[in-house]
Amino acid sequence: MENNALAAIASQVRRDIVRMVSAVNSGHPGGSLGCTDFLTYLYFEQMQHNPAFDMDGKNEDLFFLSNGHISPVWYSVLARAGYFPAAELGTFRKLGTRLQGHPSTDKNLPGVRMASGSLGQGLSVGVGAAQIKKLNQDPTLVYTLHGDGELQEGQIWEAAMYAAANKVDNIIATIDANGRQIDGDVDEVLSLGDLAQKWHAFGWDVLHMNGHDFDSIRSTMQQAKSMTGKGKPVVIIMKTEMGQGVDYMMGSHKWHGVAPNAEQLQVALDQLEETLGDY
Numbered sequence: 218m219e220n221n222a223l224a225a226i227a228s229q230v231r232r233d234i235v236r237m238v239s240a241v242n243s244g245h246p247g248g249s250l251g252c253t254d255f256l257t258y259l260y261f262e263q264m265q266h267n268p269a270f271d272m273d274g275k276n277e278d279l280f281f282l283s284n285g286h287i288s289p290v291w292y293s294v295l296a297r298a299g300y301f302p303a304a305e306l307g308t309f310r311k312l313g314t315r316l317q318g319h320p321s322t323d324k325n326l327p328g329v330r331m332a333s334g335s336l337g338q339g340l341s342v343g344v345g346a347a348q349i350k351k352l353n354q355d356p357t358l359v360y361t362l363h364g365d366g367e368l369q370e371g372q373i374w375e376a377a378m379y380a381a382a383n384k385v386d387n388i389i390a391t392i393d394a395n396g397r398q399i400d401g402d403v404d405e406v407l408s409l410g411d412l413a414q415k416w417h418a419f420g421w422d423v424l425h426m427n428g429h430d431f432d433s434i435r436s437t438m439q440q441a442k443s444m445t446g447k448g449k450p451v452v453i454i455m456k457t458e459m460g461q462g463v464d465y466m467m468g469s470h471k472w473h474g475v476a477p478n479a480e481q482l483q484v485a486l487d488q489l490e491e492t493l494g495d496y
Contacts, residue, residue, distance in 0.1 A: 218262050255455060
């Protein structure tokens with residue numbers, strides 16, 4: 218897909234995000250906006266997947282969102298990719314609907330294979346799914362996404378150690394390295410140190426990419442895919458900006474979990490082109 222086509226989808230996804238969280242005065246727009254370009258590329262170019270959706274996911278690439286609080290971006294991308302009607306985005310965070318604040322499997326929302334929101338669990342699930350693919354001689358891949366603040370959870374590193382020790386080489390994990398979490402800058406809350414060196418030390422191949430440049434995303438993701446099947450898991454450290462695309466949300470952790478009011482929403486929408494039609 219051409220970059221301008223991907224950018225058009227990403228613009229609509231960002232409109233969806235700010236409208237969804239503003240409508241219920243609840244949700245996490247900052248990280249969602251920051252990961253929009255990556256998830257747009259993943260679903261509209263990188264992954265081999267089927268919107269008809271089969272829970273087992275045999276012979277198709279799987280994606281697990283570990284930092285489940287950025288559900289708005291995932292829901293929007295899933296809807297725009299054909300997993301369910303875009304109109305359903307209007308039910309976000311409403312009682313009893315399929316689009317809960319954190320992804321859930323209890324109502325069988327197409328595209329969602331694990332409940333997430335309790336941070337630190339997604340890599341364990343992804344590694345397990347990748348091992349199942351190996352046992353089934355399924356050549357497709359597993360992708361996971363994690364927040365950098367989430368890496369303060371110990372379970373992440375247990376899974377990282379396990380994956381390398383067991384040569385789980387059909388998984389590509391991506392870290393949203395925006396440097397911010399709900400209480401402030403990651404370095405101030407609990408510094409992660411040199412992330413690349415940490416992942417190297419745990420036995421992973423490490424790549425870096427700009428999460429807002431489709432050329433960088435494409436070349437890095439293709440390189441990551443070419444590195445699979447060679448005995449080591451792959452991790453990508455993705456540099457992003459929290460709140461990307463909405464000027465007043467960028468440069469601060471303030472919008473990690475705060476929804477824009479009606480006036481702020483309009484300011485945001487004025488900065489984001491409507492390309493696919495609002496739901």
